[in-house]
Structure formats: structure tokens, C-alpha cells
Amino acid sequence: MTTLDILFAAVGLITAASAVxxxxxxxxxxxxxxxxxxxxxxxxCYLILGxxxxxxxxxxxxxxxxxxxxxxxxxxxxxxIGSSPEHSASxxxxxxxxxxxxxxxxxxxxxxxxxxxxxxxTTRAGDTQSIATxxxxxxxxPFELLSLLLLVALIAALxxxxxxxxxxxPTTPMIPTTLTTRTSVDDIPAKTGGESA
Amino acid sequence: xxxxxxxxxxxxxxxxxxxxxVIARRNAVLVLxxxxxxxxxxNLLFVTTASVRGDQLRTGYVLTLFLxxxxxxxxxxxxxxxxxxxxxxxxxxxxxxxx
Amino acid sequence: MSDxxxxxAQVVILAxxxxxILGLLVARNRPAGALISIAGAAVSxxxxxxVLYAIHHGPFSPEVPTVGPLPLGQLKMPLTLLVDELxxxxxxxxxxxxxxxxxxxxxxxxxxxxxxVFVASVSLFLSAMFLVVLSGDLVLTLIGWxxxxxxxxxxxxxNSRKESANKAATKAFLVTRIADLAFVIGLIILxxxxxxxxxxxxxxxWPDLPAASLTAAFLCLLIGVAGKSAQFPFHDWLPDAMEGxxxxxALIHAATMVxxxxxxxxxxFPIFVLSDPARLALAMITAVTMxxxxxxxxxQSDLKRMLAYSTLSQIALMLSALAVAPASVGxxxxxxxxxxxxxxxxxxxxxxxxxxxxxxGTAAAKMSGGVRYHPQLRLPIAIGLLALxxxxxxxxxxxxxxxxxAAYDNVTELGSLSGWIVLVxxxxxxxxxxxYCTRAWLVLTHLSPADEAxxxxxxxxxxxVVDVSLVEIFTEPAPGTVRDxxxxxxxxxxxxxxxxxxxxxxxxxxxxxxxxxxxSVVGGLIIFTPLVGVxxxxxxxxxxxxxxxxxxxxxxxxxxxxxxxxxxAADFLGARRIALFDRGFGVDGIYVAVVSPVVxxxxxxxxxxxxLIDASVRSTxxxxxxxxxxxxxxxxxxxxxxxxxxxxxxxVVGVSGVTLW
Numbered sequence: 001m002t003t004l005d006i007l008f009a010a011v012g013l014i015t016a017a018s019a020v021x022x023x024x025x026x027x028x029x030x031x032x033x034x035x036x037x038x039x040x041x042x043x044x045c046y047l048i049l050g051x052x053x054x055x056x057x058x059x060x061x062x063x064x065x066x067x068x069x070x071x072x073x074x075x076x077x078x079x080x081i082g083s084s085p086e087h088s089a090s091x092x093x094x095x096x097x098x099x100x101x102x103x104x105x106x107x108x109x110x111x112x113x114x115x116x117x118x119x120x121x122t123t124r125a126g127d128t129q130s131i132a133t134x135x136x137x138x139x140x141x142p143f144e145l146l147s148l149l150l151l152v153a154l155i156a157a158l159x160x161x162x163x164x165x166x167x168x169x170p171t172t173p174m175i176p177t178t179l180t181t182r183t184s185v186d187d188i189p190a191k192t193g194g195e196s197a
Numbered sequence: 198x199x200x201x202x203x204x205x206x207x208x209x210x211x212x213x214x215x216x217x218x219v220i221a222r223r224n225a226v227l228v229l230x231x232x233x234x235x236x237x238x239x240n241l242l243f244v245t246t247a248s249v250r251g252d253q254l255r256t257g258y259v260l261t262l263f264l265x266x267x268x269x270x271x272x273x274x275x276x277x278x279x280x281x282x283x284x285x286x287x288x289x290x291x292x293x294x295x296x
Numbered sequence: 297m298s299d300x301x302x303x304x305a306q307v308v309i310l311a312x313x314x315x316x317i318l319g320l321l322v323a324r325n326r327p328a329g330a331l332i333s334i335a336g337a338a339v340s341x342x343x344x345x346x347v348l349y350a351i352h353h354g355p356f357s358p359e360v361p362t363v364g365p366l367p368l369g370q371l372k373m374p375l376t377l378l379v380d381e382l383x384x385x386x387x388x389x390x391x392x393x394x395x396x397x398x399x400x401x402x403x404x405x406x407x408x409x410x411x412x413v414f415v416a417s418v419s420l421f422l423s424a425m426f427l428v429v430l431s432g433d434l435v436l437t438l439i440g441w442x443x444x445x446x447x448x449x450x451x452x453x454x455n456s457r458k459e460s461a462n463k464a465a466t467k468a469f470l471v472t473r474i475a476d477l478a479f480v481i482g483l484i485i486l487x488x489x490x491x492x493x494x495x496x497x498x499x500x501x502w503p504d505l506p507a508a509s510l511t512a513a514f515l516c517l518l519i520g521v522a523g524k525s526a527q528f529p530f531h532d533w534l535p536d537a538m539e540g541x542x543x544x545x546a547l548i549h550a551a552t553m554v555x556x557x558x559x560x561x562x563x564x565f566p567i568f569v570l571s572d573p574a575r576l577a578l579a580m581i582t583a584v585t586m587x588x589x590x591x592x593x594x595x596q597s598d599l600k601r602m603l604a605y606s607t608l609s610q611i612a613l614m615l616s617a618l619a620v621a622p623a624s625v626g627x628x629x630x631x632x633x634x635x636x637x638x639x640x641x642x643x644x645x646x647x648x649x650x651x652x653x654x655x656x657g658t659a660a661a662k663m664s665g666g667v668r669y670h671p672q673l674r675l676p677i678a679i680g681l682l683a684l685x686x687x688x689x690x691x692x693x694x695x696x697x698x699x700x701x702a703a704y705d706n707v708t709e710l711g712s713l714s715g716w717i718v719l720v721x722x723x724x725x726x727x728x729x730x731x732y733c734t735r736a737w738l739v740l741t742h743l744s745p746a747d748e749a750x751x752x753x754x755x756x757x758x759x760x761v762v763d764v765s766l767v768e769i770f771t772e773p774a775p776g777t778v779r780d781x782x783x784x785x786x787x788x789x790x791x792x793x794x795x796x797x798x799x800x801x802x803x804x805x806x807x808x809x810x811x812x813x814x815x816s817v818v819g820g821l822i823i824f825t826p827l828v829g830v831x832x833x834x835x836x837x838x839x840x841x842x843x844x845x846x847x848x849x850x851x852x853x854x855x856x857x858x859x860x861x862x863x864x865a866a867d868f869l870g871a872r873r874i875a876l877f878d879r880g881f882g883v884d885g886i887y888v889a890v891v892s893p894v895v896x897x898x899x900x901x902x903x904x905x906x907x908l909i910d911a912s913v914r915s916t917x918x919x920x921x922x923x924x925x926x927x928x929x930x931x932x933x934x935x936x937x938x939x940x941x942x943x944x945x946x947x948v949v950g951v952s953g954v955t956l957w
Contacts, residue, residue, distance in 0.1 A: 004199040012203060016210040019234055023218030028227065035230050038211075042237055049204065049248040054261050058240075061265050066233065069272045073226045077283045087224045089292055089936055096940050097220035103947050105213030111954055112209065112242075117202035121249040127258070134255040135262070146266055153270035157277035216947075220940050228939070294933035 004123070008048045015041040028079040028087060032070050039063050050123040053131055204245040211238035225279050225289040229272070236268050301350045302360040304343040305379045308387055309426045311339035312394070316419035323412030330402045333415035334804075337398045337422060341391035344426075348384040359432060359496075372492035378432025378563075382631060386429045386559055389635045392815070393550050393642045394422040396808035400646050401543035403802040404653065408541075414454055418547060421447035425552040429559055434483045434493040437560065441479070441524070445472045448553050451544035452537045464539040471533040475523020482516030485509060495563060502567045510567060514574035517561075518581070525557030525611045528585040532884060535604040542649030545600070549607040550642035555634050558614045562627035562634075569623045572712070578619040579714030583721035586612035590728035598659050599736060600652070603644055606684060606732065609725060610637050613699060616718045621702040622709050629702040632823065633695035639819050640683035640692055643812035647676040650801060650809065651740075676813045677740060683816045685733040685846055686726065694820035696726075697839050704835045726842045730849035738857040 015038055022034035039062040046055035088094060135143060211234050218231025240261050247257020283289050315336025322328040350356060360377035367373075398415060405411045424447060427440030446469075453465030487493045489509060490501035502510055521527070526534035534554065538545055548554065561568055561578075568574065586609045593605035614637065617630035654670050683692035700722060706715030 002198045002200070005203060008199060008203045012207040016207055016214075019211050019214040023214050023221065023227075023231055023234065028224060031227055031230055035233065038234065039237065042241065045204065045207065045241065046244050049199070049244050051244045051248060051258055051261075054240075054244055054258055054265075057262055057265055061269050062233075062237075065269055066272045069276050070226060070230065070233075073229070073276045073279050076280055077226065077289050079224075079226070087222065087227060087290075089221050089223050093292075093936065093940060094221045096944075097217045100220060100940070100943050100947055101213040101215075101217030103213075103951075104216040104943075105209045107947065107950050107954065108209040108212055108238075109206065112205040113202055116246075116249075117200075117205055119201050119249070120198055121201055122198055123248045127251070127255070131255045131258045134253075135259050138254050139259050142263065146263055150266065150270050153274050157273045160274065160277040160281050163281060216943055220936070220943060223936060228936075291936040291939070292934050 002120075004048055008045060011041050011044040011048060015045060026083040026085045026088065027081075028074055028084060029071075029081065032067060032074060035070065036063055036067050039067065048123075050127065053128045201245065201249065204241060208238045208242045208245070211235070211241065223290050223292045225282065225291055228291060229275055229279075233268065233272075236264065240264055301347055301356045301379060302377075304346045304350070305360045305377050305430055306362070307343040308340045308347065308391070309377075309423055309430060311343065311423075312336040312419040312426065313423040316416045316423060319412060319416030319419055323410075323416060326406075326411055329412035329415055330398075333419050334395070334398045334402065336419050337391060337395040340422065340426065341388070341395050344384065344387040344391045347379060348388050351379060351381065351384055360430075362436070370491055371487065372494065372497075373435055374433055374492070374494045375436060376432040376494065377430045377436070378495055379430060382562065382627070383429050385635065386555075386631065387426060389638045390422065390425055390429065390552060390555075392811070393547065393552075393638050394418070394425075396642055396646065396812055397543045397547045399802075399804035399808040400546070400649070401541070403805040404543055404649055405541060406802075410454065414451070414541065414544075417447050417450045417454075418544070421451065421547060421552060425556065428556050432495050434487055434495060434498065437495075438480065438483055441520075441556065441560075442476065444553050444556060445469065445476065445524070448472070448537070448548055451548065452540040454541055454544060455539065458539065461539040464533070464536040468533040468537050471530050472523045475520050475530050477520075478516045479520020479523070482513045482518075482520060485513035485516065489513075499564065499566045503570060507571065511571045511573045514564075514568060514571050515577060517564075518574060518578055521557030521561055521615070522581055525554045525615065526608055527557075527581050527612060527615065528588065529886065531585060531589065531608050532887065534608060535601050538598070538600050538604050542600070542645055542652065545604070546642045546645035546649070549604065549645060550638045554607060554611050555614075555638065558611065558618070558630060558634050561615065561618050562631050565618060565621075565627035566623075568618065569621075572714075575619045576712075576714045578615060579717045582612040582616035582619060583717045585609065586616065586725045587721050587728065590725050590732065594728060594732040594735060599739070600645075600648055602732060602736060603641070603648060606729070607637075607641060609729065610641065610684070613696070613722070613725065616722070617699040617702050620706040620712075620715050620718045622705050624709075625702050625705055629695070629698040632698050635822070636683070636691035636695040636816075636819055639812055640680050640690070640816040643676055643809065643816050644680035644684065646805070646809050646812065647673055647680060650805070651677070676809050678737070679813045679816050681733040681737050685730045686842065687846060688843070689817075689820055691816050691819035691822075694823050696842075697835075698823070700838050700842065701835050704838055723842070723845065727845045727849045730846040731853045734850045734853040735857065738854065742857075 018034045018037035018041065022031050022038055025031050025034060039058065043055040043058040043063070046052075046058060089097070215231045215234030215236075215238060218234060219228050220231075222228050222231065243257045243261045243264070247255065247261070251257070279289055286293075315332050318332045319329050319336075322332065356379065358378055358380050359374075360379055362375050362377060365372065365374045365376075397418060401411070401415060401418065405414055408414065421444060424440040424443035428437055428444065431437040431440060449465050449469040452468050453461050455461040456465075483493075486498050486502070489505050490497050492498070492501075519530075523530040534549070537548060540548070589605045589608035589612065593602045593609065596602035596605060610633070614630045614633040617633060618627055621627065621629055651670060651673050654673075679690065683690040686692045686696040688694075700719075703715055703719045703722060706712060707719055
């Protein structure tokens with residue numbers, strides 16, 4: 001066991017545990033918070049593996065932005081505070097889920113561990129400069145394409161959220177007042193709020 | 198120096214937990230959390246392999262960065278879809294039959 | 297000199313064509329339409345006469361360019377006209393008949409609201425016929441041939457408000473189209489043999505090529521000719537084409553469409569004579585047609601249809617001349633009969649058309665005694681019928697005797713089977729032709745006892761019945777008894793208006809009938825000119841015996857007619873003959889017998905297509921719908937259920953990928 005091994009084992013253990021908790025806890029908000037822990041410790045794993053840039057981006061985007069989005073989603077859908085076991089599926093489905101999850105783990109393990117698992121390898125550190133060079137050199141076109149993707153996603157998210165979703169409303173959806181009222185969260189019918197509470 | 202079975206095992210666990218989360222949850226946001234876990238397993242695998250057998254193009258790292266960006270975009274669209282779903286149905290329970 | 301011939305030959309074709317287009321533009325304007333159409337035909341006549349004069353007086357080049365040759369790789373297509381003695385004389389004959397028809401239809405159709413369209417069609421028809429006659433290229437022949445077929449459809453179906461006219465037009469179109477298929481194949485064989493469509497090259501080149509191919513080509517062409525010239529077994533459309541207005545019938549029967557087949561074979565005669573099987577086939581076809589059509593003609597209850605059947609018989613006669621004439625004689629006798637037939641048949645049709653206007657109908661019963669009450673028609677109809685029967689010295693006698701001479705030459709020189717076939721059937725046809733001509737004349741001059749009494753009464757009122765002479769036809773109606781069909785005798789001769797609202801005949805129409813009558817009388821003299829290239833050649837024994845046969849037929853038909861109160865010799869045949877003869881011995885039945893199995897087969901194919909092939913295709917729709925409905929019912933509409941299956945599927949794919957690596 002090397003120092004890095006021990007370090008990774010400690011951080012990885014936390015990651016794995018919080019990941020399992022994130023998918024099993026009955027508190028919706030807790031699930032999101034356990035996800036924060038998982039993503040954060042995963043950044044630590046990246047750091048141990050010598051990928052400082054990736055670790056920082058992981059913190060910045062995942063922990064900083066994605067988790068915020070998840071929390072927003074939970075809040076906007078009136079997620080209940082406290083334990084809510086009804087958000088888990090039926091027992092049969094959970095058993096199936098466990099089997100499939102275990103199967104997935106076993107499948108990956110059976111492929112990855114025999115292929116690479118036995119090796120003791122040196123990690124390369126301080127590689128940020130060459131990554132940057134490659135990213136804005138060789139990979140510049142995919143990078144630009146990705147920025148286009150982000151733009152499209154932005155517009156798509158906007159379009160989806162402004163879309164009139166209930167076809168039972170016969171009035172023309174092009175009337176601006178209708179649109180603004182329908183896109184606002186306060187417009188959600190009161191009875192649904194009562195249901196989820 | 199590091200034994201590679203450690204990060205690889207973490208990859209396996211993350212993927213398995215993600216798969217479980219996708220199936221075992223009824224709330225759409227929680228399903229999304231499972232999806233994020235699977236994505237992160239992929240990221241970790243990229244970084245692991247890249248850190249031990251780096252190539253000239255730094256493919257592993259760069260693709261990880263791309264994946265993170267794509268995940269952010271995906272998350273934005275998914276949030277919009279979930280909100281639209283919620284507005285339409287009043288709930289985001291995936292085990293309820295749709296109309 | 298040669299340039300002016302070329303120009304005239306082109307004008308002959310273009311003048312009626314331009315007249316047709318202009319005529320369509322001014323179709324609503326009756327005087328303009330009449331002027332244009334008559335001018336078109338007149339210009340063609342003048343130009344044709346110039347061509348005829350020029351080629352007999354001085355050098356000329358027979359090849360006249362049109363739109364220039366078409367370069368088509370190995371196939372040469374010069375698209376030239378061919379001007380020679382044969383085409384020039386036929387052009388003049390066609391132009392005379394065409395002009396007469398145009399003049400006549402100005403009067404005949406004077407109250408027809410579609411007169412403008414009619415004369416434009418006639419002009420186009422004439423243009424197409426001129427193209428066929430002057431064509432020096434198989435492609436031009438085909439173009440003219442097809443345009444003529446289309447125009448005949450238009451003309452026969454002119455009274456398109458009449459169901460029977462539509463049917464007759466469709467029938468003519470279908471029958472000639474089917475025959476044209478074989479015609480096109482024959483043309484292709486001819487053209488492919490010599491790699492050019494030039495007719496002169498075809499005539500020059502084919503003697504060196506295999507006789508079997510030549511026979512195949514001519515058998516195909518014969519089918520097309522039989523269709524266009526209405527020979528057995530394609531003859532049935534022509535009597536039905538009587539549904540068209542009488543001027544159209546005169547045009548189709550006398551000079552243009554049915555004569556086109558004869559002319560085309562005459563054009564190719566130098567190589568047609570090389571193919572004995574094809575000539576034998578033609579001899580048999582024509583023998584059947586000339587005898588059969590003459591028999592049917594005798595029994596027709598409608599005089600116009602009788603003329604139609606006589607056309608069949610006479611066309612068969614001219615084709616038979618081509619089938620038997622030895623190479624030394626050439627196509628002359630056939631062409632001579634074509635010319636003479638054009639004159640006397642146009643005359644007969646126009647005269648009968650005139651009479652039909654006067655008595656309001658073409659049925660024999662209606663026309664009975666017609667000539668007696670309308671004596672201005674006595675001479676034209678008499679001339680026409682005598683020429684048709686072949687009585688000397690009219691033009692029909694001359695042309696028929698030359699055909700007889702050709703057949704005789706064939707029998708004496710070659711002794712071939714076709715010569716005997718034609719000779720025998722000719723003899724039978726002479727008797728039959730004379731018989732039906734006599735019958736028609738007796739019907740037209742018949743006086744029923746009641747009419748006889750009326751006539752005697754009018755005679756008693758000191759009205760003198762004066763026979764008309766040829767001169768009077770040109771000038772004024774006879775001052776004698778002119779009876780309109782209301783039955784009041786002794787009316788003054790002013791034919792201002794007939795009882796059924798038809799205007800009195802126009803001078804132009806009267807002149808055209810007179811001119812045709814004149815040509816039918818003196819046309820026989822053409823044989824002493826170099827215009828047709830037929831040697832005056834009379835086989836005295838045959839001529840005498842045919843005259844004897846005519847006389848016998850005349851006497852016996854007179855006797856038959858005298859035994860009937862109606863004065864119609866055909867009544868001698870019995871009451872059921874009308875149905876039998878009017879149906880043309882039920883040849884339609886043969887068509888039906890041929891067609892109905894095809895129709896049944898088509899029905900079976902349709903059923904199989906719809907209920908087997910289509911059904912199997914449609915069943916996929918049903919199956920897909922059913923599967924869709926079933927899977928829709930099976931769907932739980934719960935996304936999470938399907939996430940299970942999705943991930944399970946991914947897992948299975950992954951596992952199988954790993955294990956099967």
C-alpha cells in the first residue's frame with residue numbers, strides 16, 4: 001500500500017458511501033446533499049490521481065452549478081421536507097434495481113479489474129499546462145462545438161419552460177399575458193400543491 | 198504510485214449505485230441524481246486511465262472536461278422538462294401512469 | 297424551275313395547315329372560317345397543279361427538303377419530300393376533293409354552331425394527307441398517317457352530342473390505332489434494314505436484303521394498311537363512321553384516309569412486288585373485303601351506309617390491283633382507280649348529302665323517289681352510280697378495266713394464285729356492284745302509287761316536268777316539279793329555305809358537285825395522258841364479259857325491284873335482312889368474341905391484383921394497426937417500469953458483449 005493508495009481508499013470510501021446514500025435516502029433534500037458530498041469527494045479523488053484542473057472544474061461546475069440546479073428543481077416541484085418513503089418505488093422494483101445495480105457493478109468489475117486492476121502505476125502531476133495547450137490547440141473545434149451545444153441547451157430549456165403544456169387550454173398560446181402567467185411558478189394550480197404536501 | 202484497482206472499484210460502485218438510483222426512485226429529480234452518478238463513474242474512469250497512460254493529446258482529461266460541460270447542459274434541459282412536466286401534471290412521479 | 301417545284305410542294309402541305317390553325321383561331325367567325333378553309337384548299341390545288349405541270353415539263357429535283365435532316369447517329373433521317381408523277385397526280389386529286397368538300401360543307405353545315413372547328417379539322421386532315429402523299433421519308437409518312445387518324449376521330453365525332461357519333465369515333469380510333477401498331481413495326485423493320493428512313497433509299501436498298509425480312513415488314517404494313525383502308529378484318533369502323541357529317545364522310549372515303557393505305561403501298565410498290573407471300577395475303581384480304589362488302593352493301597337499309605360498304609369494296613379493288621400487278625405494269629392501275637374512285641365517290645357522297653338535306657334522312661325508305669322529286673340531283677347521282685358500276689365511258693370503267701388488265705397479265709404471265717383469286721372475286725364484285733348501284737337508282741327513282749297519283753294530278757295542272765341537264769346544275773334548279781317533303785307538289789323552284797329550316801344550296805356547293813360530275817365523266821381520258829403512267833390496255837374479252845355481267849345484274853335487279861311495292865330490290869331478300877345486313881353480318885360479334893376473353897382475363901387479373909397482391913399489402917397495414925393497438929394496451933404508461941427494462945437491456949448487451957468477445 002502506498003500513501004496514495006491509503007489516501008484514495010479513504011476518500012473513495014466516503015465517495016462510495018455517500019453515493020449509495022444519495023440513491024437510498026428517503027429525504028429528498030438529503031439525497032441532493034449526499035450528491036454534493038459524492039461530487040466533492042470525487043473531486044478529491046481526481047486530485048489524488050493528479051488531475052488538478054479536472055478536480056477544480058468538477059468543483060466549479062458540478063458542485064457549484066449542477067447541484068444548485070438539482071436543488072432548484074426539488075424546490076420548484078414542491079419537494080417535501082423530511083422523510084418521504086413514498087418517493088421510492090415498490091419493493092419489487094427496488095429488488096430489481098438492486099439486482100441490476102449489482103449486475104452493473106459486477107459487469108464493470110469483471111471487465112476493468114482484470115484488465116488494469118493489478119498494476120501499480122505512477123500518476124502524473126502538474127499536467128495542467130499541457131492540457132490547456134491541447135484543449136485550445138488540438139481540441140479547439142470540439143470545444144467550439146460544445147459551446148454551440150450549450151447555447152442550444154440554453155435556448156431549448158427556455159423554449160421548453162415557455163411551452164404551453166396543457167392542450168386543454170383552447171386560447172391561443174401566442175398571447176403574451178398567457179405566456180407570462182403560465183411560466184411563472186405561482187401559476188401552478190393550488191390543488192397540486194395540496195397533493196404533494 | 199497507486200494501485201489501479203482502487204479507483205476502478207470506485208467506478209464500479211458509482212455506476213452500480215447510479216443504476217440502482219435510476220430504477221428505484223419515483224421522483225424524477227432523484228432519477229436524475231442516479232444519472233449524474235453514472236456520468237461521474239464515466240468521468241472517473243477517464244481520469245484514471247488518463248493519469249496512468251497519458252497520451253500526447255490528453256484525451257482523457259479533455260473528454261472529462263467536455264463531459265462535465267455536457268452534464269451541465271443536460272441538467273439545464275432536464276430541469277426545464279421536469280418543470281414543464283410538473284406544471285402539466287402537478288407531480289413528477291414516474292410510477293404514476295401518464296395520460 | 298426545280299426551286300419553284302420545291303416551293304409549291306411545301307405550299308401544298310403548309311397551306312391547309314396554316315388554314316387549320318387560323319381557322320381554329322377564328323372558329324367563332326363563320327365567314328372568316330369559310331374563307332380561310334376554302335382558300336387553304338384552293339391554294340393547295342393551285343400549288344399541286346403547278347407541281348403536276350412542272351414535273352411533266354422540264355427538269356426538277358424529286359427530293360424536297362423540309363426541316364432539314366435529323367442526325368441520329370447511324371440512322372439517317374433526311375425528312376425530305378418526294379415529288380414525282382405518282383405523288384403529284386394524287387395531290388391534285390386530293391386537293392380537288394378537298395376543295396369540293398370545303399365548298400360543300402360551307403352550305404351543308406351552315407347552321408352548325410361548330411362549323412369553324414369542323415372546317416379547321418378538315419384542313420388539318422388535308423394537310424396530313426398531303427404530307428403522306430408527298431412524303432419521301434417514312435417518319436413523315438408516319439406523322440401524316442397518325443395526324444389523319446386523329447383528325448378522322450374528330451370528324452367522325454363531330455356531332456359529339458350524339459352518343460352514337462362518340463361511339464363510332466372511338467371505334468374508328470381504336471381499330472385504326474391497333475392496326476397502326478403493326479404499321480409502325482413494319483416501318484421500323486424497313487428503316488432498320490437500310491439504316492435510313494428515306495423512301496428512295498428503302499426502295500433501292502431492300503432488293504439486296506433477305507426476302508423473309510421484307511415479307512415480315514410488309515405483313516406488318518399490310519395490317520396497318522388494312523386498318524387505315526378499312527379492309528377485312530378491320531373494316532367495321534368505316535360504315536360506323538357514317539355518323540360523321542356527310543362532307544367528312546366524302547373526305548374520308550373518297551380521297552384521303554382510306555386511300556392513304558393504297559397510296560403508301562403504291563409508293564413502295566417496287567419492293568412490295570418482290571414479296572409474293574405478302575402479295576398473296578393482300579389478295580386474299582381484298583378478295584374477302586370486295587365481295588363481302590359488296591354483298592352487305594346490297595342489303596343496306598341506309599343509302600349512306602351502302603355507299604360506305606361500296607367504299608370498302610372499291611378500296612379492296614384498288615389494293616387488289618397492287619396485289620396482282622406484275623412489276624412491268626407497276627402500281628398504275630391501283631392509283632388510277634384511286635383517282636377515279638376519289639372523283640365519283642366524292643360526287644356520290646356530296647349528292648347523297650344534298651339529297652339527305654332535302655328529304656331529311658339517309659334511310660332508303662326516306663330517300664325513296666328522292667331523285668324524282670328533286671330532279672336537279674338526277675344527273676349527278678346517275679353519273680356517280682354509273683361510274684361506280686363501271687359503265688363505259690365513265691372513269692370507273694377505265695380504271696376497273698385497267699385493274700382487270702393487270703390481273704389478266706398476272707394470270708397469263710405469272711399464273712400465280714393471287715391473280716386467280718383477284719380475277720374471280722373481281723368478276724363477282726362487278727355483278728354485285730352493278731346490282732347495288734341499280735338498286736340504289738331504282739330506290740331513288742321509285743314512285744309509290746300515292747305519289748304517282750299526286751304527280752299525275754300536278755301534271756294535269758299543266759306543269760311540265762323538265763329533266764335537268766348538266767348546265768342547269770351549274771345555274772339554277774330545274775323549273776320543274778320540286779317537291780319538298782311536306783308533300784305539296786308543283787312548288788316553284790326557289791329553294792330559298794327547306795321545310796326543316798335548311799337554306800337553299802349555295803352556288804359554291806353546286807359548282808363543286810358539278811365539277812366532280814364532270815371529272816367523273818371525262819376523267820377516264822387521263823389514261824391517254826402521261827399523268828398516271830398507265831398504258832391504254834384493254835382486254836376485250838374481259839371487258840365485254842364484265843359489261844355483260846353488269847347488264848345481267850341490272851336486268852335481274854330491275855326484275856327483283858318490280859316484284860316489290862316499295863321498289864327496293866333488297867326487300868326481295870326477306871324481312872330479316874335489315875337486321876342482318878345492317879349489322880354487317882355481325883362482324884362486331886367477331887370483335888366481341890375476340891375481346892371478351894381478353895376482358896375476362898383482365899377481370900381475373902384485376903381480381904387477383906386486388907384480392908391477392910393488394911390484399912397482402914393491405915394486410916400489413918391491418919397487422920401493423922393491430923400490433924399497435926395491442927402494444928398500446930400492453931403499455932403501462934409508467935416511465936419507471938420502462939427504465940427497468942432499459943437498464944436491464946443495457947446490462948444484457950454489456951454482459952453479452954463481454955462474454956461473447
